Amino acid sequence: MESTTRPPVRLLVFGRQGAGKGTQAVRLAEQFGVPHISTGDMLRAAVREGTEFGQRAKEIMDAGHLVSDEVMLGLISERLAQPDAVNGWLLDGFPRTLQQGKDLMALTGADGIDLALDLDVAEDVVVERISSRRVCSSCGANYSVQVPPTSPWTCDVCGGEVTQRDDDTEQAVRERLATYLLQTVPVVKWFEEQGLLATVDGVGDRDEITNELISLVTNRLF
Ligand code: AMP
Numbered sequence: 641m642e643s644t645t646r647p648p649v650r651l652l653v654f655g656r657q658g659a660g661k662g663t664q665a666v667r668l669a670e671q672f673g674v675p676h677i678s679t680g681d682m683l684r685a686a687v688r689e690g691t692e693f694g695q696r697a698k699e700i701m702d703a704g705h706l707v708s709d710e711v712m713l714g715l716i717s718e719r720l721a722q723p724d725a726v727n728g729w730l731l732d733g734f735p736r737t738l739q740q741g742k743d744l745m746a747l748t749g750a751d752g753i754d755l756a757l758d759l760d761v762a763e764d765v766v767v768e769r770i771s772s773r774r775v776c777s778s779c780g781a782n783y784s785v786q787v788p789p790t791s792p793w794t795c796d797v798c799g800g801e802v803t804q805r806d807d808d809t810e811q812a813v814r815e816r817l818a819t820y821l822l823q824t825v826p827v828v829k830w831f832e833e834q835g836l837l838a839t840v841d842g843v844g845d846r847d848e849i850t851n852e853l854i855s856l857v858t859n860r861l862f
Pocket of ligand 1 (some may be wrong): 645651674679681700701702704705706707708712718732733734736740807816
């Protein structure tokens with residue numbers, strides 16, 4: 641898709657952990673030619689760099705809690721100011737609280753978000769999915785026990801080591817699901833009230849879900 645001839649594409653992707661948000665977000669961003677901005681990936685990169693900030697973030701993430709709104713706003717404003725984000729972006733994992741939603745709206749302006757997509761998957765389904773999830777520790781590519789890389793456990797994309805995330809333990813998963821219900825569901829509802837939300841059933845064939853998401857965005861924007 642020609643970036644110079646199309647309107648900007650500014651998308652949000654919501655979904656409980658394990659709803660397939662990461663996979664679908666990567667595909668959509670590629671389809672619409674915009675950067676895939678995952679705040680979870682940004683925080684994990686800081687953890688790998690071993691900075692003081694990264695160490696603090698790791699403790700919060702491993703406990704299944706959220707990094708503060710103030711810190712996240714700083715991270716996301718810096719990222720959205722990068723040249724590759726001029727003609728749109730897809731945010732994966734941000735906003736995570738009502739405050740972050742309002743901060744984002746203030747940053748982009750009232751017309752600055754085109755569509756928020758919510759991948760709907762029941763809680764018992766995601767618990768099962770998360771416990772079998774495996775992720776490349778270098779590039780973040782997603783695998784699972786059922787769908788491993790071609791050569792276990794080496795990433796097909798970059799050759800990195802594919803492991804289980806430290807925050808995918810059962811205790812942290814339960815904590816994160818509770819956090820999602822308490823903190824993130826209100827911001828999803830807020831976008832719905834503003835007519836900016838489209839909900840998609842996140843259970844089923846991955847490619848069909850991708851196609852449904854692409855149609856929703858295309859119908860809305862083009
Ligand atoms: P994710 O990869 O999106 O599941 O994010 C992993 C973890 O990073 C979350 O459980 C949070 O601890 C932290 N995190 C990611 N995005 C945010 C955000 N927008 N606000 C606060 N914490 C976040």
